Amino acid sequence: MSPRKPPIHTVGSDPDYRFTLANERTFLAWLRTGLALLAGAVALAGLIHDFGPRALRVVITVLLLALSLVVTIGAYVRWDRAERALRENRSLPTDPLPRLIAIGIAVITAVAAALIFFAEIGG
Template sequence: MFASKPPLRSVGSDPDYRFTLANERTFLAWLRTGLALLAGAVALASLVHDFGPRPFRIVITGLLLVLSLVVTAGAYVRWDRAERAMREKRPLPTDPLPRIIVSGAAIIIVAAAVLVYLAEFGR
């Protein structure tokens, strides 16, 4: 189903180590973002039991978990694609991950605003 890629070390030539380290730092930043989303989901699910309607909390928790998984998995795909492009001296590929995180965050913000509204005025 998926074509296997050759090992990274066998592709092209080693780029300047500074570019590889910068790519790694970007990867780690995306991982931190994924972990922060996971922490938000865990906090919402386990610490805030009486804030707003339960179904809204469950939906927001689910959205946070899904976004966390997408960002974490996407971080590796993004790192691999960038590293291969640098090794092959190609332009860096465009990446959908920033658009995904912005869209997901916007949806979660709207859902959280509804939750806050319902918690304060829906009683």
């Protein structure tokens, strides 16, 4: 088991407040993205019942829910890592979250395109 990280306010020194606020705004933007993905999943699962094969709707819903969870958890991890780097006057760490969200949305778009295609062929 890895040792627990010390509380953020005990690490390093206070950075310029503008950087802390910018980091917070980025965190909130990632949370909005996670909420938007969740809203899409809820809408697809609860509001659209006659659009394409059910299996594809379920696949898209599950992908949206999984991506929402990854983005939401990743947002906090990203914020924490950036805040600690700012407080310790280190370079900001690289982050896989933007790549994950881009790949996830590309996959969801491809499955949604298939859903639309099958809905048009079947209807």
